[in-house]
Amino acid sequence: MAGGNMIARHEGSDRLIKISLLVVAFSAVSVLVIITIFIFEQGLPIMMKYGLKNFLLGQNWFPSEKSFGLLPMIVGSLLVTLGALVIGVPLGLASAIFLTEFSNRRVSRFLKPVIELLAGIPSVVYGFLGLMFLVPFIREKFGGSGLSVLAASIILGIMILPTIISISIDSIRAVPDSYREGSIALGATRWQTVRMVVLPAARSGLVAGIILGMGRAIGETMAVIMVAGNAADIPGSLLAPVRTLTSNIALEMAYASGEHREALFATGVVLFVIIMILNFLANLAARKQYRKK
Amino acid sequence: MAEMTQRENIIEVKFLSVFYGQFQALKNVNINVQARKITALIGPSGCGKSTFLRALNRMNDLIEGARTEGQVVFDGKDIFEPDTDLLELRRKVGMVFQRPNPFPLSIFDNVTYGLRVHGQTARGFMEERLFRSLQAVNLWDELQDKLQANALSLTGEQQQRLCLARVLAVEPDVVLMDEPCSALDPTATARIEDLMYQLKEKYTIIIVTHNMQQAARVSDYTGYFLLGELVEFGETDQIFTSPRDRRTEDYVTGRFG
Known part of the structure; x- marks a missing residue:
């Protein structure tokens, strides 16, 4: 009992x-x-x-005249996020592959914490550095004001590096060594082994890292405001200024009232839905083909 | 291959020693491996038999701090010479591991992996080799309709056969097997042993096993390793019925090990 x-x-x-x-x-x-x-x-x-259509497809954002077209900001957000991925994903994956498969233990033990430290730097500091160095550089080399899609993409691309690198490193390390041995024993080079076996096996983790990086890029506000120029027009080139959905909210919330204020919340709704859709698509891509055991 | 048939010894191992840092895992081993025979290496765990096997295709190179002395003459050349083409060596001396390790890719991609690695990617050629190597390991009938399925969905035995097919697809001269049946049940083991018997018509097989019955059943020659030393090497019948060394006798009769 x-x-x-x-x-x-x-x-x-x-x-x-x-x-x-x-x-x-x-x-x-x-x-x-x-x-x-x-x-x-x-x-x-x-x-x-x-009307939903006026919000999503309207090209004019003049809150004082009751014109709430969000298309320039939607395009802006997607553009700088895409730009950030174009810069951040190849760099991030290459760093992760180097640190896991090609560098010796001492180098990677030193570099990984340093890279993770990058994630701890406040975004305003990135923005400031962008404003001091990157924007003048673009102005001198390519023309325009320098406050541009290009500047925002580069800054965001750097900001998402630590996320992509550290998650990629974890998922590459999780690939069993028996795969590598099997490949090397068949006469493959290290690079062939990485490309043909290790990366496909780590695929879902790599995509997860890219999704998180993408989430960070599309949600980032402060650094973007500082280097993007923030004109509420659809940018005509990479050197034109751009305003993102997050910037739109942050720039105007302080003085908005009434319908203007509600329109900023509507901006939040659009941002929310876009992030949901991107996440869903990315997950779908990760799940396609061979799943890890 | 044709040239190989003339030579009796396909691999001649001379005074081979392997060190892991300070530890000497293999001490002055000498073996001549005969072509198109099955050579079994037996001995207790940690005796150096796997180290020996992994020296033959230089897989020990992957282990940090591993160092080798002596010679392994394959194809008339010492494989430890600095100008050895490692990729070509590993194509000719293939390896099957203890646990089946198919890649998380399709069956087709697994079997043709070695071909693609070596740049032999013509579609017809790959399909021909795929057919022949799956047939050789008796998997073609089971798998011909699901070549695009993920290899990880196969049973353990099928996976191990697939790993063997993956090696055979690049037409090696020698197949190294590191306890290939240790993750399989007795019936699957028996079928793999049958398979080895069929394969020795074309290939030289060197198998590491801790299962003495298996060595006695399948092999033509047997080597007994103890503490990094090759205690005795000879025809399997002789090793198991009239061992010359006392230590071998203790082991094969089950008094030790």
């Missing part, structure tokens, strides 16, 4: 722990739910009032 009691007591405390963990987990999720509800509640009504 005493033994039975003991077991019952243990089961009781197990259940207590289970319930409290459940509460904690749900409160984390509920924050997400609350944010979602809040943004949609504030932003949706005005979108309905002026």
Whole structure:
């Protein structure tokens, strides 16, 4: 009987722990739910009032004249995010491959923490550096004001490097050595082994790293505001200024009121939906073909 | 291949020693491996038999701090010469590992991997080799309809056969097997042994095993390793029925090991 009691007591405390963990987990999720509800509640009504089409496809953003076209900002966000990926993904993957497969342990043990430190630098510092060095450089070499799609893409490309590199390193390290041995034993070079076996095996992790980097790029605000020029027009070239969805909110929220303010929340809704879609597409790409065991 | 048939010894190992840092894993080993025979290497764990096997295609090079002395003459040349073409050596001396390690790719991509690595990517050529090597390991009938399936979806035995097919596809002269059946059940093991018997018509097989019955069943020659030393090497019958060394006798009769 005493033994039975003991077991019952243990089961009781197990259940207590289970319930409290459940509460904690749900409160984390509920924050997400609350944010979602809040943004949609504030932003949706005005979108309905002026029409979804005018919001998504309108090219003119003149809040004082009740013209809320978000297309320039949508294009802007997608453009700088794409630019950041074009710069950040090849650099990030190449660094991760070098650090895991081609450098000796001492070099990678030194470099990995340094790269992770990059993630800790506040974005305003990146923006400041961009403004001091990158923008003047672009102005002198390519013309224009220098505040441009190109500048924003480069800064964002650098900012997403630590995310892409450290997640890629983890997923490449997770590939079993038996794959590498099997490949080398068939007479493959190290590079062939990486390209034909290791990277395909690490694929889902690599895509996850790229998704997180993309999320960081599309959500980044401060650094972009400082180097992008922020004109609410669809940029005609890589050297033209650009305004992103996040910049739009941050630049105007301080003085907006009434419908203008609601339109900024609508900007948040659009951003939210775009991020959802991108995440979904990227996950789909990761799941395609061979899944890791 | 044609030239090989003339020579009796396909591999001549002379005074081979392997060190891992300070530790000497292999001490002055001398063996002549006969072409198109099965040579089994037996001995307790840690006796150096796997190290020996991995010296033959220079897989020990991958281990940091590994150092080799002595010679392994293959194809009339010492493989430790600095101008050795390692990629070509590993094509000619293929290897099957202890645990099946198919790549997480399709069956087709697994078997043709070695061909693609060596730049032999003509479609018809790859399909021909795919057919022949899957047939050689008795997998063609089972798998011909699902060549695009992921190799990881196969059973353990099928995976090990696939790994063997992957090696055969590049037409090696020698196949090294490092305890190839240790992850398989007895029936699967018996079928793999049958397969080795078929394969020795064309290939030289060197197999490491901790299973003495297996060595006795499949091999023509047997070497007994103990503490990094080759204690005895000879025809399998002789090793198991009238070993010359006391230590070999203790091991094969089960008094030790």
